[in-house]
Amino acid sequence: MSRARVWAGRAGDYRDPGLRDAVATALEAVGGRDLFRGGARVFVKVNHLSPPSPPERAIVTHPTFAAAVLAVLKDLTPHLTVGDDLHPSADDPYALSGYREVCAGLGVRLVNLRETGFVRVSVGGVVLKETYLAREAVEADLVVNLPKLKTHSLTLFTGAVKNLYGLLPGGLRVAYHGEYKDPEAFGQLLVDVYAAVGPALTVMDGVVAMEGPGPANGRPRPLGIILAGRDGVAVDAVACRLIGLDPLAVRTTRYAHDRGVGIGDLTGIDVVGERLESLVAGDFELPPFPAGELVGRAPRFLTRWATSQLAVRPAVVRRACVGCGACARVCPTGAATVVGGKARIHRRTCIRCMCCHEACRYGAIALRRSALGQILRPVLRRPRRAGP
């Protein structure tokens, strides 16, 4: 396999007037500009998540970051559409996140993928032979992927590969969580989706990342980093290195690398722009999911056992719960319910997919370790850190 190229650069914050120039430089450096010749129809997948949230919580790809990318793309093609799959709600989810204003200002079409529909596609993957993908992405000439650099309590890390899971209908995403409970199968499924979409370009928002129990309940962590590349797996690998995580300890990166979908091994990636070492974030807090650290470092049976025994469980923080029911709506097994205005989680039917944790915007789903996980935590924390 040929080598991958990833551009890594700095941005002070979202008010940085150099943001757009940095994105333009990134595209030039990774050969991204050539892709848009002839006025290609482009679908831009942002990481929005639903329920919606304001950009300062660092759950969504920041609209100002997206605006910088869109402004550069607009010079290359007029056919731009931005979107994600969002739950219907009385309020406009894109108004809260800031996307409505940004896209209106730029004259760029903004869609809720739930309203523009999905089409059946052949995947031919390891897990999925066929599935449904957003029509906007399937019918576009190119997909540009704008993930947010975040931790993830189920998959350790969410970036370029995981972001494209949002191109599936919400109900199907929930069903897959229930059907493919085994983290290995689910990781392969995510790679299946990424490979089927085949994004042409990834530009990652690491200006303010999320650390701790992401992707929706962690803490914003300013890193001032932008990454770009035509190989999203390589972008994920570099992002992991910058937050101190061994890239190949992340299932999606390892599986994509092993399958030749992209390059996840840093030795096969040329990083251009800033020197990688100068961008490394010290003491970045990783999510409390120790079993993931064993991926690629221990026999498969041991990884499976560790996952079942040590992975954290969701637990309701009753005083924070407002009874909105978002957790129950996304739960694939019915383990999360709302009774008497407070959420409840039925332990025996919970498959620890963390969808409820991702959906709750009130910090009312905490992650708890088993007693064994608590004891082994110091041992398990060590190996997942990347080398200096």
Ligand code: SF4
């Ligand atoms: S746990 Fe969170 S998502 Fe579930 S009902 Fe309570 S506030 Fe809503």
Ligand code: SF4
């Ligand atoms: S309770 Fe939460 S973690 Fe458990 S199955 Fe339901 S959504 Fe997944």
